[in-house]
Amino acid sequence: MTDTITDTMKKTENKILSGESEAPPVVSEWRRFRRVFFQRKLVMFGLIVFVILIFTAVFAPLLAPHDPYRGDLANSLVPPNSDFLLGTDIQGRDTLSRLIYGTRTALLVGFVTVAIAATIGNVLGLMAGFFGKAVAMIIMRIMDTVMCFPFLIFALVLAAVLGGGIQNVIIALSISLIPGFARVMNGLTLSIKENDYILAERSMGASNFRIMFKHILPNAMPTMIVLITLQLGTLILAEAALSFLGIGIQPPGAAWGSMINDGYRFLLTNPILSFAPGLAIMIVVFAFNMIGDGLRDALDPRLRGLL
Amino acid sequence: MAAYIIRRLISGFIILALVTLFVFFVMRLLPGDPLIIFMGRSVSSGNMSMEQLENMRAEYGLDKPIMVQYLNWIKGIFHGDLGTSIHYHEKVGRLMLERFPITLHLDIFSLFIGTFLGVMLGIAAAIRRGTWVDTLATGFANIGITIPVFWLGVVLMYTLGLKLRLLPIAGYTSPFDDFWMSTRQAIMPVICLSITSMAVIARQMRSSMLEVIKQDYVRTAWSKGLKERVIIFRHVLKNSLIPIVTLLGLAIGIVVGGSVLVETVFAIPGVGRLLVDSIFAQDYVVIQSSILIIATIIIVVNLLVDISYGWLDPRIRYS
Numbered sequence A: 001m002t003d004t005i006t007d008t009m010k011k012t013e014n015k016i017l018s019g020e021s022e023a024p025p026v027v028s029e030w031r032r033f034r035r036v037f038f039q040r041k042l043v044m045f046g047l048i049v050f051v052i053l054i055f056t057a058v059f060a061p062l063l064a065p066h067d068p069y070r071g072d073l074a075n076s077l078v079p080p081n082s083d084f085l086l087g088t089d090i091q092g093r094d095t096l097s098r099l100i101y102g103t104r105t106a107l108l109v110g111f112v113t114v115a116i117a118a119t120i121g122n123v124l125g126l127m128a129g130f131f132g133k134a135v136a137m138i139i140m141r142i143m144d145t146v147m148c149f150p151f152l153i154f155a156l157v158l159a160a161v162l163g164g165g166i167q168n169v170i171i172a173l174s175i176s177l178i179p180g181f182a183r184v185m186n187g188l189t190l191s192i193k194e195n196d197y198i199l200a201e202r203s204m205g206a207s208n209f210r211i212m213f214k215h216i217l218p219n220a221m222p223t224m225i226v227l228i229t230l231q232l233g234t235l236i237l238a239e240a241a242l243s244f245l246g247i248g249i250q251p252p253g254a255a256w257g258s259m260i261n262d263g264y265r266f267l268l269t270n271p272i273l274s275f276a277p278g279l280a281i282m283i284v285v286f287a288f289n290m291i292g293d294g295l296r297d298a299l300d301p302r303l304r305g306l307l
Numbered sequence B: 001m002a003a004y005i006i007r008r009l010i011s012g013f014i015i016l017a018l019v020t021l022f023v024f025f026v027m028r029l030l031p032g033d034p035l036i037i038f039m040g041r042s043v044s045s046g047n048m049s050m051e052q053l054e055n056m057r058a059e060y061g062l063d064k065p066i067m068v069q070y071l072n073w074i075k076g077i078f079h080g081d082l083g084t085s086i087h088y089h090e091k092v093g094r095l096m097l098e099r100f101p102i103t104l105h106l107d108i109f110s111l112f113i114g115t116f117l118g119v120m121l122g123i124a125a126a127i128r129r130g131t132w133v134d135t136l137a138t139g140f141a142n143i144g145i146t147i148p149v150f151w152l153g154v155v156l157m158y159t160l161g162l163k164l165r166l167l168p169i170a171g172y173t174s175p176f177d178d179f180w181m182s183t184r185q186a187i188m189p190v191i192c193l194s195i196t197s198m199a200v201i202a203r204q205m206r207s208s209m210l211e212v213i214k215q216d217y218v219r220t221a222w223s224k225g226l227k228e229r230v231i232i233f234r235h236v237l238k239n240s241l242i243p244i245v246t247l248l249g250l251a252i253g254i255v256v257g258g259s260v261l262v263e264t265v266f267a268i269p270g271v272g273r274l275l276v277d278s279i280f281a282q283d284y285v286v287i288q289s290s291i292l293i294i295a296t297i298i299i300v301v302n303l304l305v306d307i308s309y310g311w312l313d314p315r316i317r318y319s
Helices: A002-017 A026-039 A041-058 A095-131 A133-147 A151-162 A166-192 A196-203 A208-245 A256-264 A272-299 B002-027 B034-044 B050-059 B066-078 B092-127 B132-144 B149-163 B179-213 B216-223 B228-265 B271-281 B284-312
Strands: none
Touching (some): A026 A041, A041 A095, A041 A272, A133 B002, A151 A166, A151 B228, A151 B284, A166 A208, A208 A256, A208 A272, A256 A272, A272 B149, B002 B066, B002 B284, B092 B179, B092 B284, B132 B179, B149 B179, B179 B228, B228 B284, B271 B284
């Protein structure tokens, strides 16, 4: 009898020490999250836009009324009408179709870039925070160096060096974004590793690798999810800026930034050519920012003002 | 304190050295040969021989090993010589003296306006939390961090410039030549340049005010029967401004980054425009100098921010 009690106690103890849930209050956490997250109208707006956006990007060929790449010079610079809802550009390409295909570019660049930057940045930040000393010194000095340049200028110069195009834009933006993630992760690691459960884990002989990826990383996740969402907006803005300058997505690719640049020459006669893509950028970035804010307040309100 | 400043200065220099290395070597990765681009037509049309090209390469010191080129560049900087632009055929130092004041004029204006309005918006939102003032100010700030500045420029140009004819659509005039014209031309670029930093600062200001309002000493001030104005300005504002100082480095980055776009939209001959033009001309002498200057400014500002932080908030101890 006593044996079984001590046995169960030991088991529970082990469970607690290894961090494998002494039944955490999963339900109430989730409920709290739902309440805070879905309660705000702006967050709901963001979510709806997000769903529409994914839908548009996936089904672009079905939704677009015309071919976004093939123009018809006879229909050049047509004002909006029933056939071309938003008119056509100088090459006679349908603006609405190009806008629809532009969601693909924006989302592709946004998601792929943030995935690359977050992965590399988090690993670097984790290593710097965990090992400290020379490792931290080398990693963080390099990150500081990159951070001396304004984000946009750094990305611009890198994209120019690499030579434009969607792939190089993704590489340039990823490299520019890595220090942001590394710095936040470094700070998080430094504070998380002071916790007693890390000490307990270490005393049980856990490897560095296990502590880093099984304990520190999951605890940093809420902050990272918020940061990733907020950075998506930044990235879509930056991609648009690079394409606007002519260093990003190259023609005939449909990108909102380059559409603004193309339309801008016909501002007086066809303002819609440059107004429409800008509005699209704004709605999308606004949606991502609202989702990010909502996630922040729901996951960790302490981050308010920091992220 | 003194030890801290010295340590920060040293690390500032290390980072600056890393920046020069970085700038120089990344630039050398640029595809293509700037001399061939510059001489493009002459070479292909046979007006210029390969021998002349080699002579030019020697003239610009581009035939030397890359380490020697780097050291020469650094040596030049210490002698106040940033090199010679291949595209403009002019000393980079002179080019910068021409272009830099223009960017400085617009950027400093924008930084002041953005910081001031951002702080004001943040205060308004925080002290009238939950009312329409808060909704309006927060909404405005949310739009500010969302709007693509170059697109805002295009929209303003269309509405205020082309349709309403209130302001000149583009260009730049020095305030010393024609103050009235200069101010009118600066309005739209300054709106575009300041909006993002204003929004970022307003959001931060709001949350930092709300944080301070919760503090015990504010409750004490209320219970002492002080007027709201005194509490807000004497007790809350001072302490909420501290985190804003750290945002200064970020705000400068935003404004300078925006200059590249805004100067392109409004055809302003500043450093931002120069950078974009040089990128297309692959004139790396100019590119490396401009980004080096920008990075140096940001390093210095961040250094000042770090040092002033302890003075502003005596609770912070340098270790």
